[in-house]
Amino acid sequence: MAAIRLTYRIETGGDISRLAEKIASDQSTGTFVAVPGETADLKARCAARVADIRMLEPHDGPAFPQNRVEGGVYARADVDIDFPMEVIGTDIAALVTIAFGGVFSVRGLSGVRIVGLSLPPEFIRAHPGPAFGIAGSRRLTGVYGRPLIGSIIKPNLGLAPSEVADVTRELVEAGVDFIKDDEKMMNPRYAPLADRVRAVMPVILDHEQKTGRKVMYAFGIGSADLDTMLRHHDIVADAGGNAAVIPINSIGYGGMSYLRKRSRLVLHAHRTGWDMLTRHPDLGLDFSVYQTLWRLLGVDQFQVNGIGAKYWEPDDSFVRSFHDCMTPLLDESDRALPVIGSGQWGGQAPETFARNGGSVDLLYLGGGGIMGHPGGPGAGVRAITQAWEAAVAGIALEEHARDHRELAQSIEAFGRSGSP
């Protein structure tokens, strides 16, 4: 029978296989004591099962410091556990309640991280997935054969709606394909969403009228009050907008599911809060698992940091995340467009291109790299475009910069000390 397979990377001062069995039992039919009714038939239908245990190198210290034992060695293994579809069904709340959450409460573990999730097609098909994804993001912006180039309104907080429109005008004229509100910008008193839409959309639409190119602007519509979020969604869509920034962890699986069912917009996921779940390498959740759920729920564009990001995340982790977003669950339409950001100015283009298998299916966000370019935002966009041309053509940036002035300026400004 169809099963959902979870892979847990567990660590313990005790016995791995006993602990694996305990997890499988606790997270399905078992409780602390045998109770009447937990029959063999019931177990056969509903119990989770340990399918495989692959031992890893032990650690000499525990991930959870309170689980330290004198002279202890901490055995580690990747444990596959299969959960019957009969028990979980196709509901993401059931999946995370049964197979994600409880294991972190189990005694005797000195560490646990969820590193794998394999879903039967039946589960995947029960969810809408991205409404637009990579193909839709290209169709709506008219950008083909190269990365979408985007920017972020800065300063990220504090601008009045008319000032946001001024920055938008500057970016639109600079030639970006995409603009977004900072994820922290939602509906503050000094710049309510409705007023920002009223100020910004004429700039977008006038530019479209003049040039035939519609810049995608992702407005921060997020709210923990879903009625408010849906109202914000409608304001954007009714004004001719086509995208929204969604702080996915701040609204939760329920909020995302609710929105996706009713959405007319491209949903650009910001994952603030994600680091809390993943930064400790032996605890929490791998991005591969996390992004699967959010793509099923309808994320079209997924922020994944980038090479040389300003945050804690190492390059290797970014490369894995990019690969995750680009890997179909069922088919290519359920992929999410990877959004590369954080300290990007184009200098990272060659390595980004090389390490992501030569893909240009991505949205490349420059904040300071565009707004802070010595030649102004237009020069910033051209510099990034030139950097990507060089990367795809296999030309060294310095060489390409010889006859590409804006790129040369970027290298000068950001290349060594002062990355944006």
Added chain:
Amino acid sequence: MAAIRLTYRIETGGDISRLAEKIASDQSTGTFVAVPGETADLKARCAARVADIRMLEPHDGPAFPQNRVEGGVYARADVDIDFPMEVIGTDIAALVTIAFGGVFSVRGLSGVRIVGLSLPPEFIRAHPGPAFGIAGSRRLTGVYGRPLIGSIIKPNLGLAPSEVADVTRELVEAGVDFIKDDEKMMNPRYAPLADRVRAVMPVILDHEQKTGRKVMYAFGIGSADLDTMLRHHDIVADAGGNAAVIPINSIGYGGMSYLRKRSRLVLHAHRTGWDMLTRHPDLGLDFSVYQTLWRLLGVDQFQVNGIGAKYWEPDDSFVRSFHDCMTPLLDESDRALPVIGSGQWGGQAPETFARNGGSVDLLYLGGGGIMGHPGGPGAGVRAITQAWEAAVAGIALEEHARDHRELAQSIEAFGRSGSP
């Protein structure tokens, strides 16, 4: 001007006060480089400010292992940062996006935990809070002056609706005040919510007709699809049910807010997944902070483990959680009824009572302690009742057991080796 105060317990191999300033800047108006428009006026209105730094004992190892430096000492401090209401407003998604999430991505931290949250009354008043809370839970069950005593349907998975009804009948006749589905029980194929309600509610209502006492049954209505969750809610409420188990982390802030606005039921929060956020003592989130948000969103009853729980959580942590739930945000009506569970059989009653300031405002859940009692479930309920009588009267359990047979049996069965 009113501000929201967050307290971060930060750890770093570098300089604490520089890092504190960086967090305040990054999480409000700042970005990596100075950008045009980040004016003094804008900063005055919108910037977060470091209000206080209280140094703690340093650690000799980092919480994030990748941040280890040779011979390093890791400075630690509690840092208060004030965020202007102007920027966050009263939206919980804005609060967690701006003040919770981003800090975990900051480089240079070797650990960070959110340990304090202080909200202005204006923020608190913008949220509904519990519809029933402690007073409502007592009113609906008719239980005053003692803890509510509850149990959980076991086995937690695999029973057909008619079997759930059989267990319910046994528990109702045993005299419990409250019954709940296991948090893993939502809407499986072999026992859909609608069928469980149809099977269980006649048992509850017949018992009410005969005895005048309505047992509160919390059905697992959770779903990441909020339309499904609301339909489940209506099925329960329309059948005369009065409570629901909500896997809060599995539906998210948006899901909870959506439900609370439309709910007629007592909302019993199960916090599966919470351990992922809190188990490492130097990372993540304190329960005091977490429960504040969920109470604002409308949790009536909050699971908090108990003394001698079967999970990893130490007793001290449980005692703090109990205290958190009982501490008003604005007034007593916004408290959530603490739900004590996990390996409870009554033997923990004296310590529970003593350490929680002599409070009996709690729901005490016995699973194995009731269903696994040698004299049957009725004896299990009586044993727990007797244990609480002894605790409140200040009589030692062993003494009370001399003329209370069921308690004596519990002590014999669970007291030493075999806790349920």
